[in-house]
Amino acid sequence: xxxxxxxxxxxxxxxxxxxxxxxxxxxxxxxxxxxxxxxxxxxxxxxxxxxxxxxxxxxxxxxxxxxxxxxxxxxxxxxxxxxxxxxxxxxxxxxxxxxxxxxxxxxxxxxxxxxxxxxxxxxxxxxxxxxxxxxx
Numbered sequence: 502x503x504x505x506x507x508x509x510x511x512x513x514x515x516x517x518x519x520x521x522x523x524x525x526x527x528x529x530x531x532x533x534x535x536x537x538x539x540x541x542x543x544x545x546x547x548x549x550x551x552x553x554x555x556x557x558x559x560x561x562x563x564x565x566x567x568x569x570x571x572x573x574x575x576x577x578x579x580x581x582x583x584x585x586x587x588x589x590x591x592x593x594x595x596x597x598x599x600x601x602x603x604x605x606x607x608x609x610x611x612x613x614x615x616x617x618x619x620x621x622x623x624x625x626x627x628x629x630x631x632x633x634x635x636x637x
Contacts, residue, residue: 502547502548503544503545503546503547504546504547504548504549504550504575505537505541505546505548505549505550506549506550507550507552507578508537508549508550508551508552509532509551509552509553509554510532510533510534510537510551510554510564510567511531511532511554511555512531512533513528513529513530513531513532515529517555518554518555534567534570534571534574537549538571538573541573547573548573548574548575549573549574549575550574550575550576550577550578550602551564551567551568551574551576551577551578552577552578552605553577553578553579553580553605555580556580556582556606556607557580558580558581558582558591560579560580561577561579561580561581561595561601564577564579565577565579565595565598565600565601568598568600569598569600574600575600576600576601576602576603577598577600577601577602578602578603578604578605579595579601579603579604579605580604580605580606581595581604583604583606592604
């Protein structure tokens with residue numbers, strides 16, 4: 502099975518996607534499942550994983566809804582505020598959807614270099630099922 506492991510969907514809005522600057526002008530339009538499905542089919546791909554592009558719960562819920570309506574969206578990597586006092590309850594609610602396969606936080610967008618500090622990691626108990634991936 503061929504799977505596109507990292508796909509973004511959005512309803513383009515300059516205010517919500519301010520990171521799309523003039524050098525990426527080609528991205529300044531909507532990208533929706535029907536657009537991708539044609540590309541997947543023409544390249545013999547059977548599915549895709551949708552990955553959040555905005556750090557909002559609203560987008561995570563929207564991506565999960567798209568995945569429920571499009572069986573070939575095999576999973577969603579969403580977002581939650583990992584510093585929120587209720588992060589565990591947020592994760593518990595989102596994890597009820599079997600298409601949620603991960604959570605991503607865009608660390609390079611953080612103004613504070615110390616975002617990932619020991620206090621942050623202390624909020625999550627050790628688990629053999631939890632893998633931390635960070636990028637810089």
